[in-house]
Amino acid sequence: MTARWREGLLALADGSVFEGEVLGFDDPGAPPVTGEVVFNTVMAGYQEVITDPSYAGQVVTFTYPHIGNYGVAPDDDESRRPFCRGVVVRELTERPSNWRATGGLAEFLGRHGLRAIAGVDTRRLTRRLRDEGSVPGAFGPTDGADGSFDEAALVAAAVAEPSTEGRDLVREVTCDEAYTFGDGPFSVVAYDFGVKRNILRHLAGLATVRVVPAGTPAGEVLELGPDGVFLSNGPGDPTAVSGAVQAVGELAGEVPVFGICLGHQILALSLGAGTYKLPFGHHGGNHPVRRLETGAVEITSQNHNYAVAPGGLDGVAEVTHVNLNDGVIEGLRCLEVPAFSVQYHPEAAPGPHDARYLFDEFAGLMRRCGARGGRASA
DSSP, X not given: OOOOEEEEEEEETTSOEEEEEEESOOSTTOOOEEEEEEEEOOSSOHHHHHTOGGGTTEEEEEOSSEESTTOBOGGGOSSSSOOSSEEEOSEEOOSOOOTTOXXXXXXXXXXXXXXXXXXXXXXXXXXXXHHHOOEEEEEEEOSSSTTOXXXXXXXXXHHHSOOSTTOOOGGGTSOSSOEEEOOOSEEEEEEESSOOHHHHXXXXXXXXXXXXXXXXXXXXXXXXXXXXEEEOOOSSOGGGSTTHHHHHHHHBTTBOEXXXXXXXXXXXXXXXXXXXXXXXXXXXXXXXXXXXXXXXXXXXXXXXXXXXXXXXXXXXXXXXXXXXXXXXXXXXXXXXXXXXXXXXXXXXXXXXXXXXXXXXXXXXXXXXXXXXXOOOOO
16 A cells, blocks of 8 residues: 655754655544654664664654665564654655565554654754754644644644653563563573663573563562573663662672663662763764773664763773763773673664674673672672
């Protein structure tokens, strides 16, 4: 079925307006799409971005002008469904060219009830977000037909959209019940704060992974007798994730811990550090990060709006990685307990793959710590 496009607008909370064509507004009673508008600089991997649970509460703008070229494939989904609020593109290709494709991106969006706006001047929009910071936005049809909006209504919807600060978005994406993934030699409990499937694939090469809901108490995790605990990526403000900081504080020192993205921030909070919101976040597949131990520069995939504040880790942990664009703390290692974390995604799909060694480091840490449940030094 051919996608139905309608004239529309994207409005930001500051009153900025961007013309385009909207997709997915066939229901006359559909409200406008609202959410925090962010931009992502990837040139490939749009399906992985759209299905990344870390985008809950956000509208994703792609800076690359042609999105959808190679279609979609089931193996590229990073979660059970998209959790972002909507998609903004310059041009959406509806006829895929890749042999792996099982359909087009527009069809995929429609199947999941995810709405999009195309034809937007994404260069102008990205400059606005980069210079002024991410803001709430809203988009919808403005063609005068049933279910359309006017500019003032869309601006008002953007203004009414709450900030991600202080909101526990993790509870919107975490699993309802625990489940097992893989059958590797170690035993790992993975907190699902919005875990990506490719992370689980990498962990499954090392361990039998028991994935548990975000609110699982530390005591229940330790009863499983894991060799290690993994803290996943996820959306939003790490200080708002109910119970997570306390649980990680009780686990660190009892079992080796490895965190990625939101998991990195939660580990830092459990150590007494602070976090803060970045002006427009890090979203893309080309962020340079220096590994301080060797001086090597890794090109990394990133997706986060919050970061660990400097100065709160003295005597407790050391910084291991630093973002070369803005100096953000990208990795830390605890000094007295076997725990480490990184802000970026070493499992990145489709890439880059510069940091996959971190999964081997996790395996090595579990191997050195030996007996399950015993306190071990870093």
